[in-house]
Amino acid sequence: xxxxxxxxxxxxxxxxxxxxxxxxxxxxxxxxxxxxxxxxxxxxxxxxxxxxxxxxxxxxxxxxxxxxxxxxxxxxxxxxxxxxxxxxxxxxxx
Numbered sequence: 001x002x003x004x005x006x007x008x009x010x011x012x013x014x015x016x017x018x019x020x021x022x023x024x025x026x027x028x029x030x031x032x033x034x035x036x037x038x039x040x041x042x043x044x045x046x047x048x049x050x051x052x053x054x055x056x057x058x059x060x061x062x063x064x065x066x067x068x069x070x071x072x073x074x075x076x077x078x079x080x081x082x083x084x085x086x087x088x089x090x091x092x093x094x
Contacts, residue, residue, distance in 0.1 A: 028060070031049055035066065036066065042054060
């Protein structure tokens, strides 16, 4: 699919830095937002952006300050730990 965007000329300098490819800027922004919203997996985002390895993707995450471990992830982990503690009390042998 090909998409064309019309941007007001006065906003272009704020959205696209000199030397950047406008299509790439838009694709990365769109893809990263879909990943943040959990609509794309890491693999899907990597495919969309044409990145060869997950390390390349993780470097992009670091550059763009994309958190991979969310509050929701922490809450799920906490609930799992609490459930585990109920079934495996301290001092018991598992």
